[in-house]
Amino acid sequence: MTRWSLRLAPGAAPKTPLQRPPKAKGYRLDLDGLRGFAIALVVVFHVWFGRVSGGVDVFLVLSGFFFTGLLLRRAESAEGVGVVHTARRTARRLLPAMVVVLAAVVVATVLLRPYTQWPDIAAQTLASLLYYQNWHLALSWSDYLAADPSVSPLQHLWSMSIQGQFYLAVLLLVALVAWCCRRWGSPTALRPVLAVTLTVLTVASFAYAEHGVATHQGWNYYDSFARTWELLVGGLIALAAPWISLPRAVRAVLAALGFVAIAACGWLIDGANAFPGPAALLPVGAAVALILAGNNVDADAHPMPNRLLATAPMVRLGELAYALYLWHWPILIFYLGERRTPTAGFVGGSAIILLALALAYLTNRFVEERLRLRPKALETGGPAATSTRRTGVVVLALGTVVLTAAFSAHIVTRVYPPQPVGYLNPAVYPGAEALVRGVSGPHAPMRPSLWEAPADAAYPTRDGCIADWDTRDVITCGYGDSSAERTIAVVGSSHAEHWVPALDVLAREHHFRIATYLKMGCPLTVAAEPTYKGEAIPDCRDWSAEVIDRLGAERPDWVFTTGTRPRDDTGDETPTDYLDVWTQLSKRHLNVIAIRDTPWLRRDGVRYRGTDCLAQRGDRISCGMPRAAALDQTNPETEAAASFSNVFPVDLTNAVCEPQVCPITEGNILIYHDEHHLTASYSRSLAPELGRQLQSILGWW
Structure with a gap:
């Protein structure tokens, strides 16, 4: 009996298995593995080396590739893009795991962090849940060079915010272009028009990112438009994919170079000070190389690096990648805060990674997979549908509680912000004179509080x-x-x-x-x-x-x-x-x-x-x-x-x-x-x- 089936009680009637939706024909398992490989590098470099690995940049390219490809298939079908349906489907895929992690961070903050940090964590929780965390961090210009106890446990969610903003923007863009093409009777113009539009946006975003590296990199790192070119590159590859077919030798070279470049990127480039500028061409180009290496050929004809990425362990890691990314950073930050140390060490780091993997598995198994049951399956009923509905209710309730708590705390801070202290009587509050002149005042409440x-x-x-x-x-x-x-x-x-x-x-x-x-x-x-x-x-x-x-x-x-x-x-x-x-x-x-x-x-x-x-x-x-x-x-x-x-x-x-x-x-x-x-x-x-x-x-x- 597989781990995806439900056990039967003696004499019970057979129940509907809880299974993953079947993969579409031609589905690229190697790209699932690439996603897992990229996030694994992110985790390892964060935990042990305090560096940016380039894995997030690979992840952004893949996100642009997959999502744009999905929109193109829907736009060229009889159903059309379906803005509401696609947005709902995307939210169902992204939000549940996010809500679970945010709830855990809120609880851990209350239990482990001083109450002086609660207002900021509330603001960042709200920013993460509403997908503007990158702008919140850009405005405060947080340091992402390395993890330490003073860093926010939600800082890593900047990339999820950029991804969510891109999804919404490209969804509306493709829907608009598809509508215009249908309106004026030129459905075949969809891809050419999108190709020109996305190319112009990619060049503009890249130029903007290049300028930002030289002038305000702290802001540039989190800037949505500076990052957009990485996602758009994936989108352009999705547009051109049907017409790209490369010789076997070229595919082998691309795969080998791409795999090595992704593995070495974190050592070769100080990404926190260089991405998403021209230096990000290395991880972005490497991701593109691996996408092209397996494009329009059977899995059996994939080069060795792609076949390695398509193995069961790598594919499974790819399925856990999103949840693993969500969990690893807050676990690391809380660990460093409790231990009061700037680094995790080998033993501590290993424990952090194992715990993150365990929580990622549980999140994927009991939240993500259950909520991916298709609407038709929900209509037919059965234990799987019941389980999905129950999970959905729990996640919705949890999200409501988290949103309400974060919003309330944020509003209280805005309505009743702290105020600077005015005049203090030096006879009661001598301050520095207590050290210099030995002036002693009576016991009094500390000011400022x-x-x-x-x-x-x-x-x-x-x-x-x-x-x-x-x-x-x-x-x-x-x-x-x-x-x-x-x-x-x-x-x-x-x-x-x-x-x-x-x-x-x-x-x-x-x-x-x-x-x-x-x-x-x-x-x-x-x-x-x-x-x-x-x-x-x-x-x-x-x-x-x-x-x-x-x-x-x-x-x-x-x-x-x-x-x-x-x-x-x-x-x-x-x-x-x-x-x-x-x-x-x-x-x-x-x-x-x-x-x-x-x-x-x-x-x-x-x-x-x-x-x-x-x-x-x-x-x-x-x-x-x-x-x-x-x-x-x-x-x-x-x-x-x-x-x-x-x-x-x-x-x-x-x-x-x-x-x-x-x-x-x-x-x-x-x-x-x-x-x-x-x-x-x-x-x-x-x-x-x-x-x-x-x-x-x-x-x-």
Whole structure:
């Protein structure tokens, strides 16, 4: 008795077997195997190597090939495309497994993750279920270079969103073209018209993706239109497939090269920093090669790589591929979060993969397969139909609960968003003065609270006065005493920005003006190819060049910027690039205040939010960092600045850290609102100490 049949009780009447729908004549089993091979590479590279394998790109090509081919067959049949029927069929194939995984992630989040992360997971759950997760991630420019505990367990669903958006768009496109061809009596024009349309869209999308790699790769990676060309290539192959028949030797070469290229892609290309630009031609071309290698020939005539992909284990892996892709990432992220480690290791990784395979099998067996019973079979009734209906009801109820919970949490956050903290009485909330002057206040609730913390950012962030990742323009704003003649220009990244609240207090008291020149992730640089998180950011280079020239022309009295950065492992340093910037400012006769950067919260190289740690019953010390791990014993910018007569280093470490530890709160004030940015409240509490150190440098009070 096969695993697809139902067991019979003694004396019971025979029941209808629960079987998969039969494969159509000429069905390409090797492409099922290719899908399994591609997703297996995705899983292995995510779990053990922290790299992008190119498997998702192969998967997108296959999705475009299969779905466009389906639409063409329906459009050329008497039934027509059937937009509603096709959309319903596609939703029935994609949504059930997605709903099950999202429900599991929501439950795991409530049980395992701090409540400070629940609003973001709710927003991402909603984005995943409604197929706009890629745009949600693009707007936040999440880092997909590697898994770590700080990454979202739903981040991988960006590709499902792009796939769903493509399905809807190409469904409407094919239906429209087919209707027009029938309307004007030219049904044979369907394929030529679609071929021209898809070719134009493919070229446009590819050019857009190529431009995006060079200008805003973080956004580009998730951009639907930048990814569309990969799916459209599959669609074009489906259009041309009936007329493509290659010699045996050519098919053998294509198959061999395609198989090797897919297997090696993850090692040859840093996909997170290069896809979906021209580098993605390797996995896309490899997928096309394997599709063409088996096109219009019997399975027996397939080249060896295609025959290998058509073997039963590979085909079965292909059937599990979708569910395996859905499950592997959240399991990995929750595992890393619970173990508080950036990597899974061989044993942990093996356990993750085995668990993902087991859950993929169960999802496929008891959800996907049961809901693929055809409508006619449902009408005839029987145990299989009953089982399908029950599964459908359960999945529908589960989806409703997940959607309602995610939507409700998202709406609550939008209606009652966290608010920044206003004035705090220094007698009760001394903040940094508790460290510097030993000022002790009475016991009081921490401010900002865990709920308020995300909103208690520096003023330029709140006011839209810092250029984001995709803004090349120089944005300037003024703070302090706007009528004052003396000016300090605060220049660089968000780590220069978070000193603005402290400087604003001093500027209002001592009558000087603050001018901001700020860009996210972009300290001033003159490097030819600056990077952030390992990713090229040419906008930062061009932005910095313009800012340096403007500073030379506008001539503020002082330039205030960061003078150090954390190393990748422990401690901090003054990068050579900073010295090059100081040289450029010196040539323009500009005086520089170089502030030592504050510690970045991290364990084993993985950043974490102090608010998350506190929400998990941590305290001010356990949620902080050992000072020796965060900072060098001596300020690294001191020696570097000695060579520049115009550069004056300032170090407020002792106003942020105790002798042995850099805590998460001080003087009843939360120090960080995220992994490494000061809260505006704590920044304001730093004003007295910053003023004491600047007094001898500026001589203004």
